[in-house]
Amino acid sequence: MSKNILIVDDDKEIVNLIDISVKNEGFTTYLASNGKEALQLMNSYTIHLIILDIMMPEMDGLEFCQKVRLESSIPILMLSAKVEDWDKITGLMTGADDYMTKPFNALELIVRVKALIRRTYYLNQQVYEKKEIIRLGSLEINKSKYIASFNNVKMKLTSKEFEILFLLASHKGQIFSSEDIFQMIWKEKYYETNNTVMVHISNLREKLEKTMGYKCIHTVWGVGYKIEG
Template identity: 55%
Template sequence: MDKKILVVDDEKEIRELLEIYLTNDGYQVIKAADGEEALAILEKEDIGLMVLDIMMPGIDGLAVCRAAREKSNLPILMLSAKSENIDKVQGILTGADDYMTKPFDALELTVRVKALLRRTYYFNHRQLVDNNLLTVDYLTIDKLNHKVSYEDKEITLTAREFEILYLLASNRGRVFSSEEIFERVWKEKYFQSNNTVMVHMSRLRDKLEKSSGGDKIIHTVWGVGYKIEK
């Protein structure tokens, strides 16, 4: 998933403020002071999301949004100094995905940016491809090629770790006990003192959390088993 964010606003202070917050959140920020500059950047850069002010001299934000929508489905978060509902409606009808009114809280904006990127990534990858590809937020599990990646960064798993992950991901929301996981993955009878699943689960979760920056993908239901949320 692309983390390159285009911030378009004719107010220098806002551009610089958003650059600080978004950069701190791990995004690469490109800034544009007007609509013409924004359109030029969209032509040459692979932008993951655009934060776009409506009220700008020359080519305004609505025109930029329309032009962007003709060529791509990148998520667009629109900003406006006006609070009238008509501006929000215009922005959404033009193709914006979200809308915030100035003055805004920069921290809330970064949260919305992350949510938009997550939602866009999920919808773009939610379909199973020949029943071999599963996605869990930013995590992609390719059964055909036996590969797992997080935001396009491959995670090296053992065959057993992969099978455990695929079992949970293909049954999202369902809790599997250690016994059930062992018998499905190892295809052997489970013995009460067997801690094989626990050891493999610990290694698997450690790899996933290190690659995802701490995201908990596999959840423990104490006294019951393990699951991946829906």
């Protein structure tokens, strides 16, 4: 089944470039020039992935991302003309799953889009086949439905946060380093200066503790992270 991609950017040339690139790969596209238009499209169509610019009029990408995360774990690839690390961290903390700096290579964009689609909708249905549902006390993590809930209350996690939670919960008590998590979830080479895992763990831990009322993910200083039920 073709996946629907929502492209949100006020730069028409960028939108046209992305639109043509993803359509050539068989995806269906919907276009918006700001966050307000994008929310309207999301209310009308089923969207499987969002390519989102940060700097836009009326409603910027960060505000839009926050609103999406209130209701959905749909994968979000964020774009920005800024190159500072803080902008990337802010984007990831807001709920983005991946981040690219403009100008970008169209081929790399497609590779990242396909990777997000594969991990969210295909790969995640195959990994840990014998562990589709994990229960740690009142915490239930359903891999087939891509839902994590506590006392039957669904938690609003990004796709990467869900994957990290499922990975740690699948190996209760086992310590995973940042490098382990990055390579298993992002499937890319890890660099020591990469703080992506730290940001996602921080966001995930905050959401879990807010919902559950106690600490679930523990840091083993100098080693990595583990989950305890």
